[in-house]
Amino acid sequence: MSPSPPPSHRRRFVAGLAAALALGGGSAAFLVQSAEAERREELASRQAIAVLGALVQAVEEAGGTGDPSRDALRAWQAGQPPGVEARLVVLEGIRLEGSTAPGDAGERAAPRRLAREEKALFDQAQRLRGAVEGNREGGAPKPEVEIERLADGGRVAAAPLRVGGEVVGSVRLTLPTPPAAVAGPRLPGIGWILAAFAAFLGAAALLGERRWMLALGAAVSLVAGLWLQARAALSGLAPGAGADVTLALHAEATRALLASGGIALALLAFVGLGGLARAWRTLVENRQAYAYIAPAVLGTLVLVFFPFFYGVALGFTDSNIYNTSSPLSELWVGLRNYAAILGDFSMVRRGADGALVWNYLNFYWTFLFTVVWTITNVTFGVSFGLLLALVLDTKGLAFRPVYRVLLILPWAMPNYITALIWKGMFHRQFGVVNQVLQIFGLQPLSWFDQPFTSFLTALATNGWLSFPFMMVVSLGALQSIPADLYEAARVDGASRWQQLRAITLPSLRPALVPAVILSVVWTFNMFNIIYLVTAGAPNGATEILITQAYKFAFERYRYGYAAAYSVVIFGILLVYGWFQNRVTKATEGI
Amino acid sequence: MARRSRREEHFPHALLHAFLAAVVLFTVYPVLWVITIAFSGKQSLAIADVPPDPTALDRLRAVLPWPAQWSWANFTSVMSDQPFARWIWNSAVISIATTLVGVFLACTAAYAFSRFRFPGRRAGMMSFLVSQMFPGVLTLIPLYIIIVQWLGLGSTRLGLVVVYATTSVPFSVWMLKGYFDTIPRELEEAAIMEGAGPGTIFWRIVLPLAMPAIAITALFSFMTAWNEFILAATFMDQETMYTAPVGLRFFVGGFQQQWGYFAAGSIIVSIPVVALFLYLQKYLVSGLTAGSVKG
Secondary structure, eight states, X not given: OOOOOOOOXXXXXXXXXXXXXXXXXXXXXHHHHHHHHHHHHHHHHHHHHHHHHHHHHHHHHTTSSHHHHHHHHHHHHHTSOTTOEEEEEETTTTEEEEEOOTTSOGGGOSSEEOOGGGHHHHHHHHHHHHHHHHHHHTSSOOOSSEEEEOTXXXXXXXXXXXXXXXXXXXXXXXXXXXXOOOOOOXXXXXXXXXXXXXXXXXXXXXHTTOHHHHHHHHHHHHHHHHHHHHHHHHHTSOOOSOHHHHHHHHHHHHHHHHHHHHHHHHHHHHXXXXXXXXXXXXXXXXXXXXXXXXXXXXXXXXXXXXHHHHHHHHTTBOOOTTSTTSOHHHHBOTTHHHHHHHTOOOOEEEOTTSOEEEOTTSHHHHHHHHHHHHHHHHHHHHHHHHHHHHHHTSTTOTTHHHHHHHHHHHHHSOHHHHHHHHHHHTOTTTOHHHHHHHHTTOXXXXXXXSHHHHHHHHHHHHHHHHHHHHHHHHHHHHHTSOHHHHHHHHHTTOOHHHHIXXXXXXXXXXXXXXHHHHHHHHHHTOHHHIIIIITTTTTTTTOOHHHHXXXXXXXXXXXXXXXXXXXXXXXXHHHHHHHHHHHHHHHHHO | OHHHHXXXXXXXXXXXXXXXXXXXXXXXXXXXXXXXXXXXXXSOSOSSOOOSSOOHHHHHHHHSSOOXXXXXXXXXXXXXXXXXXXXXXXXXXXXXXXXXXXXXXXXXXXXXXXXXXOTTHHHHHHXXXXXXXXXXXXXXXXXXXXXXXXXXXXXXXXXXXHHHHHHXXXXXXHHHHHHHHHSOHHHHHHHHHTTXXXXXIIIIIIHHHTHHHHHHHHHHHHHHHHHOOHHHXXXXXXXXXXXXXXXXXXXXSTTOOOHHHHXXXXXXXXXXXXXXXXXXXXXXXXXXXXXXTOO
């Protein structure tokens, strides 16, 4: 490292304060302005709903449909500013009952049948009727008024039209763009920011290079400047109409301002105390290395790590297909998903006829099934693979390479194809498996109707494609055992069985243990086989955890619940990994 | 050899051959079955029609993997009447783009991890390793929200390429870093003496030397993308944008029972990967176990 002149604390704090004030002041101005805009939007919506309410009342008092309703509509329109339009839609007969829209004159004058391109109006009326009826029956509450913001700032609001308590159509109101707000100062309170900065410049000139005094002075200037600016800006949120809206916004904006102030303070500390200089030096010294890893790191940050943490966060929400655009904080439900998954022990109950009825959607059933599935598969794979490896390892066996290639074939096939092939072979009517059963005089089976036989189909498929891996691993390990060991054993009079126990199996251990660990994880997560062969048939009985999580996400669209489910799976794998690690270490010590 | 024969006298080779033949029958049968259906020229999944009152011989005929008539019809019509050619094209474009992007990202990162010492190096390598333990479904939901709902890249090739390429990076980086570590540094030092810059060293010296490892990594990347099913099935809604795996499932999933198309398509899709796999399998085994079997 080349010697550099001692850094100037004063310069750093001045730069740090400038950056922090710019960040804090800028974000405060932005926050207050967007709060103001939000308030205007909210007030416009409220106004639209109020106007709509009056209109609906007028129309309903006039009978809701027919000429009286049109008269009421016209009378109401007379008292409205220009640009306001109202339309009455009646579901029965898909009619436009009345309209004050300038476009609905002449040939298109109401009452008339709705045109094809006006289908959205009809759909909306139906939606509103559905919402009203659903709310009456006590389902999940749905809004009984629809409001939509137009691109020019105007509003379209629609409410159900009732006649005799029943929804017969909708009232749809279009409001023009509200008058533009009086433009306030673009950067309210900017003077306070500049004053704080100037004050610190003056103080710094007096303080010289005294580091902690400078830090204190800069922090005080920052806090004072931002506080004064925020107060000035917030007072611009005049409590006009809708004081409650303003108040709520005030509280929200204050929280956001506090957060941005905290960030600005951190920035000041980072720059002023030399963190930035150090980070910059590191970056410059290793610029080559960082340039080389930057693309990969950026890519994985965005599409591997961010999704992971986002998924964990989703697990604490009730996110589903309808609300993915809302921020997660609005959907937060805490640990409710986990409680629903892990706290539900109703795996089995007595049916009406006294028989046991399994609840296949229960987490513990699926977990139990996954464990059974993993253990049977790995046991089968290891024993069969090992047996084949021992046979193939026989010295002087003819056609060994041919056997080896043919036996490896299942591993080479794409596993989704394997799965679909086996699904075809287990077909109830045309599948070859049932044909073979019938050759031996047995009855054909409906394989996917019973949990056990359904499990057997998946087991056969996975067994078929997973033993070659174990075979290849064992074969490689077998061939690396020195022949002298066996010779020595024979000289000592060891039988073949003893040789297998004392030499072969212990020598296979270092290769087999990692292979078993890998294959446990693979089988535990063997999505394609279960998803494509049994698809959980019957009724989700043969679902493993990972396919169950997938179905919660993409068939039932419960993203939050499915994310929590996946986190639980991740937890199980972590516990397994930790446990496996300990067991392996412990046995290695012996 | 003479002494070893004593060991084998317990197991006559004929017995071993019989056992192996039985197992080979078990492993090869599904493959023969799919070939039979593909060349049968029909969509049925029955190899032969069984008469109403079948004898054991009729049943045996229905099991024997030999089509009643050999025909290329399934192959020609799956490629022309069905959109399968387009699905293969989608798969090929996606897999090749994934391989190029993924291997490029992995090469540069692996080179830096292997050759430079910089703050964050260990943390970076470890986080790549840990990312391999993330369960697929957990990241799948956010990826779906990001790619389809936020970026609007559902049913596009770009969406899948971006996801495949980045998710393959950690594994590829570990594979390649191991190989870069074995390339002697003296070569690069000599090049520096000759006045070569870092860019020249990377492109002209290290990459050519690492070609074998890069080729293997690229082939694995390609095969992974070519065989991927879940993400493609989740992201690709429109039929024209299906990849080959999603398309094959489409033939026999749900209400369709076009087993002939499925079988012919499966063979077309499998041949390249099966050949590649048989060629590459020795690297695969050593690569998979090398990390965990350290001495």
